[in-house]
Amino acid sequence: MALLLSRLRFLGPICVAVLSVVVAIVGLKCAMPDLLHLLPASLGVCSLAGVALIWRDIRSKVKGETRTVASLFSQYVAVKAVGWLGKRQRRKLESDTLNVKRVQEETLQKRLRKAANTGYGKKYDFRSITDSNVFRARHPITTYEHYRDLISCIAAGEEGVIIAEKPQILAMTSGTSGASAMLLSTKDTTSDFFLQGVSVCLDIMRLSFPETDSLQRTAKFFYTPTFRQSEAGIPIGPNSSTPASSRHMLNLYTTPAPAFEVLSEKDTLYLHLLFALKDPTVGILEANFASTIFYAFSALQDRWQELVKDIELGTVSSALALEPTLRSRLEALMKPDPKRASQICAHFQKGSRGIAKRLWPRLHLVLAVDSGSNQIYGEMLRENYCLGVPFYSPFYAATEGLIGVNLWPQEPNRRYLLCPRSMFCEFLPESSLEDETPQTLLMEEVKEGHKYELVITNASGLFRYRIGDIVKVVGFHNQCPIVEFQYRRGQMLNVRGEKVSEALFLDALKKAVSQWPAAQLVDYCCAESGIMGSSSGGSDPHYQVFLELKGVRNLTEEQRYKLDICLQQDSAVYKSFRIKGSIGPMRVQLVAEGAFAELRERIMEFSNTSPNTFKMHRVLRRKEYADFLLGKTVS
Numbered sequence: 001m002a003l004l005l006s007r008l009r010f011l012g013p014i015c016v017a018v019l020s021v022v023v024a025i026v027g028l029k030c031a032m033p034d035l036l037h038l039l040p041a042s043l044g045v046c047s048l049a050g051v052a053l054i055w056r057d058i059r060s061k062v063k064g065e066t067r068t069v070a071s072l073f074s075q076y077v078a079v080k081a082v083g084w085l086g087k088r089q090r091r092k093l094e095s096d097t098l099n100v101k102r103v104q105e106e107t108l109q110k111r112l113r114k115a116a117n118t119g120y121g122k123k124y125d126f127r128s129i130t131d132s133n134v135f136r137a138r139h140p141i142t143t144y145e146h147y148r149d150l151i152s153c154i155a156a157g158e159e160g161v162i163i164a165e166k167p168q169i170l171a172m173t174s175g176t177s178g179a180s181a182m183l184l185s186t187k188d189t190t191s192d193f194f195l196q197g198v199s200v201c202l203d204i205m206r207l208s209f210p211e212t213d214s215l216q217r218t219a220k221f222f223y224t225p226t227f228r229q230s231e232a233g234i235p236i237g238p239n240s241s242t243p244a245s246s247r248h249m250l251n252l253y254t255t256p257a258p259a260f261e262v263l264s265e266k267d268t269l270y271l272h273l274l275f276a277l278k279d280p281t282v283g284i285l286e287a288n289f290a291s292t293i294f295y296a297f298s299a300l301q302d303r304w305q306e307l308v309k310d311i312e313l314g315t316v317s318s319a320l321a322l323e324p325t326l327r328s329r330l331e332a333l334m335k336p337d338p339k340r341a342s343q344i345c346a347h348f349q350k351g352s353r354g355i356a357k358r359l360w361p362r363l364h365l366v367l368a369v370d371s372g373s374n375q376i377y378g379e380m381l382r383e384n385y386c387l388g389v390p391f392y393s394p395f396y397a398a399t400e401g402l403i404g405v406n407l408w409p410q411e412p413n414r415r416y417l418l419c420p421r422s423m424f425c426e427f428l429p430e431s432s433l434e435d436e437t438p439q440t441l442l443m444e445e446v447k448e449g450h451k452y453e454l455v456i457t458n459a460s461g462l463f464r465y466r467i468g469d470i471v472k473v474v475g476f477h478n479q480c481p482i483v484e485f486q487y488r489r490g491q492m493l494n495v496r497g498e499k500v501s502e503a504l505f506l507d508a509l510k511k512a513v514s515q516w517p518a519a520q521l522v523d524y525c526c527a528e529s530g531i532m533g534s535s536s537g538g539s540d541p542h543y544q545v546f547l548e549l550k551g552v553r554n555l556t557e558e559q560r561y562k563l564d565i566c567l568q569q570d571s572a573v574y575k576s577f578r579i580k581g582s583i584g585p586m587r588v589q590l591v592a593e594g595a596f597a598e599l600r601e602r603i604m605e606f607s608n609t610s611p612n613t614f615k616m617h618r619v620l621r622r623k624e625y626a627d628f629l630l631g632k633t634v635s
Helices: 002-006 013-026 032-045 048-062 069-096 100-115 119-123 132-138 148-155 187-208 257-261 265-278 290-313 324-331 338-348 355-359 372-383 502-514 557-570 572-580 595-607 623-631
Strands: 169-172 182-185 218-220 235-237 284-289 365-369 395-398 401-405 416-418 424-429 451-457 465-477 480-488 520-528 543-550 587-590
Touching (some): 069 187, 148 169, 148 182, 187 395, 187 401, 257 265, 265 290, 284 290, 290 338, 290 372, 338 355, 372 480, 372 502, 372 520, 480 502, 502 520, 502 557, 520 595, 520 623, 557 572
Parallel strands (some): 284 365
Antiparallel strands (some): 395 401
């Protein structure tokens, strides 16, 4: 990249600056052809003949914001460049969906060729595999145990084990289905996520929410991850990078660079809120997951008076444990703004419902995944803090890589088109999940209305890997499956073989809560009585359910039993076990306000999970977590 830029200096400083922005935004060290494809678009943006038109366009998108020319120009070029790339990638995706079988075979062969000279590739003779049928006949379906020792060898410095190159990081999974697993993350994983995921979703967002095509800044709730080093010096940590890794990216966000150097989640969140509140023209609220934005609004509700004082006086709260030099850099960005402080104070005095749109009248979108375990947080945000603001849940992704993109942002159900060039996908029918030698189906073989576990071959050394996600095929886009996430296999209640999924339990819980006057669900999780020992409170196997509710301080026994009835109505298997007495009635416990926020902190401490990737465990597998919530029980 540096060599290419040095050879283009004759184009003039503006063009070189523009290309620098493009490289920073694309930032993934794509292959040279991809960068060269970007060149005409970049040069078109900065032709001197069009400077006046560009500036007029910029001013039309600013609408009163106080920004430097350099900041506006940098953001404008970045948005235009990535927008052009998004259109290109969207056309490519559309073309790929017309012949899924061919594209999937090409994706598989690309993965096999790249790993052919590794020890693993030689063991399974990847060079001689001619198609997916040979691959499936020769290579077993795998789980994490198949790779554990191999990844340990890579962490210790051994090369050519599973992948041809050195991994960028050893990525830790969130651990919702058990202990965190250490997986590999490569340049290809990152590049695929950006090119096939981010750029496509930005194009979808631009088309579906035209108001976002502006130069308003985004309030991005992101926490700088901490990494440790493997024996070979490879970073170990969450699979995410900070926006501050590129100074050009910071023009897109309200949070300044020094704030991303703060490692405390609590202090970083305060700074995110402080600088977002200072800017009344925020256009988007963004985070990986809706839970992160929900926790941000909860903190805002608790600390708004402290934040208002800082904005009024142009200070940074002394309660934040900041290194003196860092504090000075942040305070240099603050100026007293009594008018804005007064506005914020007046908004909060009207209550929290709809507060987002009052604080930021030009807020157009909440950009965060709100499917799966994040569904309840999305619903709470839409019904309370973010009333009236549209949501876009853009990706279906995991530590293993990009799986799908949401082409239908305004649909109430979160549906994702599988990305046929990101992973080679196989599908295990839900009815065969426990079979010893299950047979998989390919993309062109799945049927609408059926549920499957995903089996993936990705760009970072996983082959025929059971990812643990159960999805439902809800339709096709051309030939490509569209799926809805259903549940994680490890997050299933199963004390007698009844197999109650997260989705099934949540539906029953929402029905029950709707019948409890004034009750609002804040959070929940369950534990199987078997892990709780003598504290389970009953001899028959049963579910221990922990609820955090607003609007009620207690539930009658009849109300608690309503949850058991609702689950029986939704699950014939559970009902049969209850009638026979082989499963006892649920024990429903109300916990104190904030109990789940504390549980979140404990789980993250244990698993080293980043706040950016944390997902609440809906079924607790560790006794100490269940005991913690028992200690927080108020009724």
